[in-house]
Amino acid sequence: MRSLVRILSTTRQLWPYYLGIIVSSVLMTATSLVTPFVIGRATDEVIAMAGGSGGTVRAVVWLAVALLVAEVLNTLLTNVGGYLGDTMTARLRRVLSTRYYEKLLGLPQRYFDNELTGTIIGRLSRSITEVTNFLKSFSNSFFSMLITTAAVLVISAFYSWPLALMLAVMFPAYTWLTARTSRGWQRIEGEKNEQVDVANGRFSEVIGQIRVVKSFVRERSELDAFDRRYARTVELTEDQARHWHGLDTARRGVLNLAFFGIYLVIFLQTASGAYSVGVMVLLIQLMNMARQPVLMMSFFIDSGQHAIAGSKSYFEVMDEPLDRTAVLPVAPPTTDVPDPSTGDGHVIGFDAVTFGYEPGTPVLSDITLHADRGERIALVGESGGGKSTIVSLLLGLYPPDAGTVSLLGRDISTMPFGELRSRVGVVFQDPSLFSGTIRENIAYGRPDATEEEVVQAARRANADRFIRNFADGYDALIGERGLKLSGGQKQRIAVARAMLKDAPVLVLDEATSALDTKSERLVQAGLEELMAHRTSLIIAHRLSTISTVDRIVTLRQGRVEEIGTPAELAVSGGIYSELLALQASNSVADRARLKAYDIDTGVAEPADPDAEWSTSPA
Numbered sequence: 001m002r003s004l005v006r007i008l009s010t011t012r013q014l015w016p017y018y019l020g021i022i023v024s025s026v027l028m029t030a031t032s033l034v035t036p037f038v039i040g041r042a043t044d045e046v047i048a049m050a051g052g053s054g055g056t057v058r059a060v061v062w063l064a065v066a067l068l069v070a071e072v073l074n075t076l077l078t079n080v081g082g083y084l085g086d087t088m089t090a091r092l093r094r095v096l097s098t099r100y101y102e103k104l105l106g107l108p109q110r111y112f113d114n115e116l117t118g119t120i121i122g123r124l125s126r127s128i129t130e131v132t133n134f135l136k137s138f139s140n141s142f143f144s145m146l147i148t149t150a151a152v153l154v155i156s157a158f159y160s161w162p163l164a165l166m167l168a169v170m171f172p173a174y175t176w177l178t179a180r181t182s183r184g185w186q187r188i189e190g191e192k193n194e195q196v197d198v199a200n201g202r203f204s205e206v207i208g209q210i211r212v213v214k215s216f217v218r219e220r221s222e223l224d225a226f227d228r229r230y231a232r233t234v235e236l237t238e239d240q241a242r243h244w245h246g247l248d249t250a251r252r253g254v255l256n257l258a259f260f261g262i263y264l265v266i267f268l269q270t271a272s273g274a275y276s277v278g279v280m281v282l283l284i285q286l287m288n289m290a291r292q293p294v295l296m297m298s299f300f301i302d303s304g305q306h307a308i309a310g311s312k313s314y315f316e317v318m319d320e321p322l323d324r325t326a327v328l329p330v331a332p333p334t335t336d337v338p339d340p341s342t343g344d345g346h347v348i349g350f351d352a353v354t355f356g357y358e359p360g361t362p363v364l365s366d367i368t369l370h371a372d373r374g375e376r377i378a379l380v381g382e383s384g385g386g387k388s389t390i391v392s393l394l395l396g397l398y399p400p401d402a403g404t405v406s407l408l409g410r411d412i413s414t415m416p417f418g419e420l421r422s423r424v425g426v427v428f429q430d431p432s433l434f435s436g437t438i439r440e441n442i443a444y445g446r447p448d449a450t451e452e453e454v455v456q457a458a459r460r461a462n463a464d465r466f467i468r469n470f471a472d473g474y475d476a477l478i479g480e481r482g483l484k485l486s487g488g489q490k491q492r493i494a495v496a497r498a499m500l501k502d503a504p505v506l507v508l509d510e511a512t513s514a515l516d517t518k519s520e521r522l523v524q525a526g527l528e529e530l531m532a533h534r535t536s537l538i539i540a541h542r543l544s545t546i547s548t549v550d551r552i553v554t555l556r557q558g559r560v561e562e563i564g565t566p567a568e569l570a571v572s573g574g575i576y577s578e579l580l581a582l583q584a585s586n587s588v589a590d591r592a593r594l595k596a597y598d599i600d601t602g603v604a605e606p607a608d609p610d611a612e613w614s615t616s617p618a
């Protein structure tokens with residue numbers, strides 16, 4: 001319940017709507033309370049007329065008109081409340097969704113390492129749908145329910161205190177019984193949500209990588225795993241529904257008995273002449289009205305439980321600690337980014353940096369390396385040796401456990417994220433494009449770029465020619481993550497994107513052998529153009545690239561092994577000289593060793609001897 005109060009208190013801008021809905025529902029209730037009185041009165045008039053003991057047609061007509069007015073007003077107020085409810089729901093959905101998204105965008109990388117995208121999205125939609133539905137029905141009906149209850153109690157007390165007493169006991173008893181049922185229900189609902197979240201997380205992963213799924217013929221098993229999760233929710237729902245509806249039957253049985261007593265009292269008291277038939281009709285209608293809030297209570301508690309269970313996961317995300325700053329980073333205008341040449345010290349600096357994703361398991365230990373202005377530094381090491389982790393630390397995606405990472409002479413932990421990241425251009429191994437047009441992708445980091453600037457960046461990245469070959473040119477839609485482009489084309493768009501960002505520092509994770517020689521050359525030429533006049537940190541996957549850098553940093557088991565020029569390291573006996581020797585060798589073992597360094601030699605792989613084994617006759 002606390003979470004619902006929290007939602008109400010954090011959506012203060014919607015209070016005029018809540019209030020409007022409450023007022024219209026109160027007025028609506030008032031108009032419905034008029035009806036039993038008018039009908040009761042009309043009954044007495046009609047009986048009197050029929051018995052010839054008074055009553056006039058005029059009075060009966062006026063009573064019918066009063067009934068019409070009350071019902072028309074009721075219709076109008078219902079629709080005003082409905083309109084406000086619909087608008088409030090849309091606004092509430094907007095506020096809650098935007099806040100959730102804003103929060104997610106501000107969460108540290110570590111959070112995303114442990115969550116599936118589909119789970120995050122599924123949770124959002126479920127939480128928000130349930131919370132908004134509940135608040136809508138709550139504001140629409142709760143106050144009308146309270147007023148109906150109070151009015152029915154007061155009116156029935158006026159005519160018959162035993163009736164009022166029975167109602168006064170029944171309302172809280174029924175609410176208490178309903179609330180008691182809810183604890184077990186919520187636990188099961190939590191389990192069901194968990195199953196659905198995991199299934200949806202996998203669902204979106206599978207759809208996002210459908211090519212892999214198809215190529216490994218895993219459609220059926222993915223579907224089965226998905227179905228198993230939903231089958232589990234059916235089992236859980238069976239338990240939950242049995243529990244809920246079993247108790248609901250008992251509760252309603254008690255309610256039926258209570259109403260039996262109430263009607264009996266009304267009939268007997270009328271028969272004994274305690275009140276007129278008109279009053280009896282009035283009381284019967286009032287009792288029927290009293291039934292509504294009691295049953296509604298059950299509905300409230302049911303939808304309230306959904307909302308509480310749903311909002312729990314919403315608030316779990318909202319309570320996650322943010323990534324260092326409370327506001328989302330904004331890239332400063334390019335004019336605000338000072339010339340790196342004015343900074344003191346190194347452009348990139350790692351001083352005694354130690355870092356691990358899990359506490360106590362360092363991936364990088366005591367890393368010290370520096371890059372000066374305009375230098376190209378290659379990181380070389382075994383796969384899993386921590387090269388990408390160094391890049392992540394430079395981008396401030398994770399804070400180091402010890403030591404300092406600095407950029408342009410400043411400790412990055414003191415730099416706003418927007419400033420830090422606007423100074424580092426990145427070309428990832430996976431180009432990570434977005435659906436939309438080629439132009440939008442190139443201008444992703446600078447949406448204000450002119451057409452001229454976009455074309456210029458594409459030209460320098462060797463992409464302009466292939467872009468113009470598309471019928472729609474720069475307006476061509478490239479599909480999800482650039483699905484409609486070739487690997488080399490994607491890479492060149494990513495290079496153009498970094499080119500347009502024009503950051504003084506460049507981080508480059510070279511594409512591996514996914515490209516053919518021709519596109520590799522085109523991409524390489526684009527990268528050369530991009531690296532010119534910038535300080536670059538390169539995760540190199542080609543010996544040809546490594547041999548042209550200013551300095552090589554070799555990593556072994558998360559530690560810096562050597563730092564030196566290619567010429568120095570070629571003869572030092574370390575990793576680089578080992579790589580050069582391996583490249584010259586034709587042995588399968590040596591090739592495998594090169595692969596372990598993610599180094600592509602550009603030479604065709606020799607046949608796998610194991611393959612021969614398996615095909616040779618026994």
Ligand SMILES: Nc1ncnc2c1ncn2[C@@H]1O[C@H](COP(=O)(O)OP(=O)(O)OP(=O)(O)O)[C@@H](O)[C@H]1O
Pocket residue numbers: 113357358363381382383384385386387388389390597598
């Ligand atoms: N997000 C993460 N959470 C937990 N462990 C991680 C994460 N990312 C990487 N690791 C682990 O950290 C180690 C270093 O990974 P990293 O990606 O930095 O290596 P790399 O040298 O870039 O490898 P490659 O050349 O294969 O890309 C690996 O053991 C990896 O399993």
